[in-house]
Amino acid sequence: MALSRTQLSGRVDAGWDDLLDLLARKVALRSVSAEGIAGPNMRRSAQFVADELTKAGLPARVEQSTNPDGTPGAFEVVGEKHVADDAPTVLLYAHHDVQPVPDASQWKTDPWKLTTVGDRAFGRGSVDDGGGIAIHVGALTALGEDLPVNVKVFIEGEEEMGSESFIPFIQAHQKAFDADVIVVCDSGNWRPTTPSLTTSLRGAAECDVTVRVLGHPVHSGQYGGPILDANTSAALLIASLYNEHGSVDVPGLLSQPVVGGLQQDLDPDQLREDTSVVPGYEFAGEGSLASRLWVKPSLAVIGFDAHPVDGSFNVLADTARFRLSLRTAPSQDAGQALDVLADYLVANAPFGAQVSVEKIDAGTGWAMDPDSDVAADAEKALADGYGTAPINQGQGGSIPFIPELQKIFPKAKVLVTGPEDPVSAAHSPNESISLPGLKGGVLAEALLLQSLANK
Ligand SMILES: [Zn+2]
Known part of the structure; x- marks a missing residue:
């Protein structure tokens, strides 16, 4: 029996303080991949994520990838929970490395101490992609023993460094990562509490x-x-x-x-405000x-x-x-x-x-299949999770590994979600995550995993 939205929402509320604590401990780990993807802090960061996923009921472990030049690469987190042979399999993606903090004096709070101000929590990696990890762990925790689909996870350790060994690692584990649906939780929403699917990348x-x-x-x-x-x-x-x-x-x-x-x-x-375009500038194009x-x-x-x-x-x-x-x-x-x-x-x-x-x-870029059942399920889950209908959006920029992933798993439906919003300042000083947005994201992903069980 599927859990109702109310039941799942109650479980998300019950686990909320623990989830924020997880995010705080994750931020404090300073998992800056630019300081060396094979460094001890990256190993600690990967182990932390593996332990938290395991606690959430999905046994996970750390594996070190190999760089294209043969040297030891990033610490990746992989895990799997199999519930039934006839249930669909969902691969959850996020990354545990974060951007550096070149100048902490530009921050209003300590970048390595998750600090709540109003309905946002500030800290390096709070949203990119600590938010993605929190959403996956939060959804798995809420579903617990009621998880109705097979789930695999891949939490990458070098996304902020260009994912050099990502593709060789996936290819070497192609069978282990094979899935019907891939949820990439590293993008963002229209507004803090108006969710989005990311439907295309140039x-x-x-x-x-x-x-x-x-x-x-x-x-x-x-x-x-x-x-x-x-x-x-x-x-x-x-x-x-x-x-x-x-x-x-x-x-x-x-x-x-x-x-x-x-x-x-x-x-x-x-757009004028976000870009600082000069007064009187007429946008080019049609x-x-x-x-x-x-x-x-x-x-x-x-x-x-x-x-x-x-x-x-x-x-x-x-x-x-x-x-x-x-x-x-x-x-x-x-x-x-x-x-x-x-x-x-x-x-x-x-x-x-x-x-x-x-x-x-x-x-090459990437385009979602907007007419698939899975896209419709995701839109419904986002609407129910956030309490607001999603406004889907493309991205002008690129996330190079998504088209690569789609190439390796051509039949998988890829869904791109995430906790970022226009004021998150990912990669910049004063990075933050919306707390209502995070909660909506957790509930939406739990609802999505549940709805995919019927496929
Ligand atoms: Zn990211």
Whole structure:
């Protein structure tokens, strides 16, 4: 018999003080992976998480991964509880490493002491991803012996360092991690108490572009006019990537509809405040702000080699070089998008300048299957857990391991949830978690695990 929402909510309340205590002890461990993923504090952090999961009824242990170069890698937490052969299997993901604290004086509270102020608790790793660990442990504790699905856990030890050994580790344990549903609890909500599923992540790619117009610099007075200098030529080339509205306009760079449909667009005033865009700036592009940030391509020049202004003199520059960062629609193959971009740049060289492109890197994005039963279950669980209907959202950035995970387990339904919200300041000073948001997250995950049992 499934537990009612009231019963589960009562259990979450009963375990609440212990859960906050767990989060406080986790923050105090200072699990900064940037100080060395194989360091003793990371081992302690992993062991702590394994012990807490075991206490919650899911036997877990610590395994050290191997780096791609063969050296000892991160301390990973793995565990499993099997309840029935015919029950579905759910893999729960979070990470136990945290970002460093380069300057504690920027914090209003001790970053390594979980401190409650109002309805938020502050501390490094309180939300990213201590909140994810607390949600998994809290949900497993609430369900206890009534857990109706098989559960596996993977709590990673080097997410903040780029998950170098994540994929080899998963591949080596492919059978052990095989699951019908994967819950990645490392993302966030629309508002502290308005939950979200993260429905898509854009892909990312980079290339370096060199524009050459002359064999050597020449006098700008004597030759300026028929010959445009390399910097100007590069500027024209960059401008050719956009239409008159400021949308990226490169044939073959794709857009797609907001995954799962747009429930609510972003507030333009909030976006102005969050980004500090100058007064009077008109947002570039077309369509909803959400679509521009989540499901359309974007380009940024993130580096530019040219002569510095100080000490410049009257010559036409012979070459210019810049680095382009491309964000792709979630479902477009990022390598193919980079090929399309490179071909376009070469084909649109202004006035026959020589343009060469060096491709650096490409990682494809990810899109949830919004029509699956599992997505519907998750939305219902979030609505019941938080007491508010979810507003789902995409992410403009990337979480590279999610598409990788999906590639290794193509049949698994991946759900991306998490305790972050717009004021969490993950990775920044004064990181915090919403306590009502955390409680809603715990209840929602318990309800989700219960509803998946019927699949
Ligand atoms: Zn995280």
